[in-house]
């Protein structure tokens with residue numbers, strides 16, 4: 016028998032994606048998001064529930080209490096987290112669970128990491144990976160991601176110039192992808208219902224083309240992110256990161272534009288997608304690193320070699 | 323999700339590679355771009371080699387003379403032939419990629435037997451007479467008129483941008499048979515022999531300087547009723563069945579070749595020192611990400627087509643939008659690497675840069691693709 020469907024979700028993967036989506040939408044829907052916005056701190060109950068559901072232990076072997084799945088499954092789950100703007104150092108905790116940091120897999124511990132010269136959720140964290148000494152809080156642009164800046168004696172970032180962990184970059188790209196597809200949906204919903212000049216604004220071609228552009232970027236980024244999840248190749252991950260960042264950042268901007276004045280309000284969710292997308296883009300380190308790595312590849316230079 | 327191929331597919335790839343390695347060195351030299359009869363002969367000669375080796379009409383259904391290959395095998399075929407530097411379909415394009423599949427899907431047994439084997443064997447060239455001076459994006463507004471006279475249609479009107487018209491034996495022609503019906507309902511699909519009396523072909527020079535397409539004037543051209551595929555006035559549907567198929571795999575070989583060009587560009591930049599410019603390196607890095615993603619999107623779309631039994635999904639329009647832009651960006655970057663030499667038509671990539679300009683226009687402009695994505699995929703209200 017030839018089994019010949021390759022690069023599509025398997026039935027199990029679809030079920031997992033839908034299950035995670037249902038879980039997150041149920042537990043962290045729009046209302047919960049707005050409540051979180053007004054409630055400082057991380058919801059530790061939710062964190063433990065995520066742990067119990069296996070969210071942090073997706074790639075941990077079953078023998079060690081994990082779910083025993085692969086990177087593609089983790090990517091699908093993180094995509095869903097990005098959709099609903101689930102707060103917390105999700106990526107750092109997932110990676111910590113993989114590294115057997117006690118309590119990470121079960122959601123008993125909140126683990127953060129120094130990434131891109133910043134630390135997310137430092138005050139809530141039970142474990143910090145990397146050297147966060149001397150970290151100073153900053154007034155985070157994203158109301159749902161408290162941030163600390165890690166200073167450097169020489170005036171340069173201690174860690175910002177180091178290449179980020181490819182797995183962290185990939186899971187972050189998955190979150191960006193989820194956010195991008197959500198802002199595309201939000202824009203389309205608004206464009207279908209908001210009426211001006213006696214018709215839905217989505218009937219105007221300028222608006223239509225903004226929405227089409229969002230889908231174009233989401234579709235291309237999705238192929239890149241899923242492929243990188245399958246190969247785990249650092250170059251594929253770097254490419255996925257560039258496309259997913261673009262889809263999330265550009266998508267949130269266009270979504271804001273489609274929403275008009277409503278998009279500029281605190282009340283709308285659009286700004287939350289944009290601000291989180293900025294935080295995530297930073298988390299993956301300097302864009303130039305990814306670009307240089309992909310440029311080097313064209314000359315056959317080994318991945319990671321910075322020219 | 324999986325990006326590995328089955329043993330059968332790997333075997334197919336290995337056999338193809340071996341065949342290509344043996345046959346490509348025996349090809350005659352490529353004819354000059356201006357010599358159309360020689361180009362026709364070259365393109366058809368290659369098609370004949372494919373036919374003799376059992377690779378012609380690979381993804382066509384078996385009962386249409388094809389090999390009934392899966393979309394993935396077709397993908398492998400396109401990937402490997404491009405990698406090996408094999409000729410492109412060229413003048414065979416319309417016959418193999420559009421008119422042929424339309425006849426295979428909608429023609430009678432007699433019509434298939436008559437027209438398909440010569441396409442597969444590389445004996446006949448088809449062209450596509452759809453666009454008219456006043457019907458481009460709004461193709462259904464076409465006005466070329468066909469009036470019934472006994473067992474013939476008598477066709478008058480004009481077509482434009484008809485690629486390969488000069489060397490074509492047949493033209494898949496869209497005509498208006500019922501001017502009083504709503505515009506999509508009065509159109510009929512005809513196979514018109516290009517040597518019929520009343521046809522005048524006037525070559526049009528493209529901005530790249532070559533005559534790749536032509537105007538075709540039709541003055542009382544008699545086409546037998548038996549040359550009609552599908553019912554009278556059903557030509558719009560007949561055509562659309564195949565148009566959507568084009569977008570799934572039409573650009574596979576090109577994405578492979580763009581990735582090769584990208585590597586050549588990087589090496590050229592290193593040679594002439596422009597590589598030292600970080601802005602240029604970043605741009606090349608982004609293009610690498612872009613074409614890697616486009617390759618993955620191709621694999622995704624092909625797998626989707628396989629899953630759904632050959633019907634291409636919405637991915638085709640998304641792909642075409644993204645790819646046509648990326649290709650233009652690729653050759654604009656080439657121009658920056660070439661510097662002053664980017665203005666020399668004898669330098670590599672300069673003509674490619676010119677021809678890349680057609681990608682956001684031909685086969686549905688980018689604006690039309692965005693309308694399709696917005697209305698058919700995202701469900702936004704239809705505009706006027």
Ligand SMILES: Cc1cc2nc3c(=O)[nH]c(=O)nc-3n(C[C@H](O)[C@H](O)[C@H](O)COP(=O)(O)OP(=O)(O)OC[C@H]3O[C@@H](n4cnc5c(N)ncnc54)[C@H](O)[C@@H]3O)c2cc1C
Nearest residue numbers: 450451452453458459483484485680683684685686687689
């Ligand atoms: C290299 C090449 C080869 C070709 N080969 C063939 C061939 O073999 N056979 C054939 O039949 N045709 C062929 N064509 C024609 C091609 O299909 C048409 O050029 C194309 O469909 C656009 O039509 P048009 O040129 O009339 O432009 P128009 O439709 O006049 O468009 C002009 C501009 O208006 C925009 N526009 C039009 N309608 C809308 C709308 N509703 N919303 C937003 N913007 C709109 C377009 O995007 C474009 O920017 C070829 C074209 C090229 C460039």
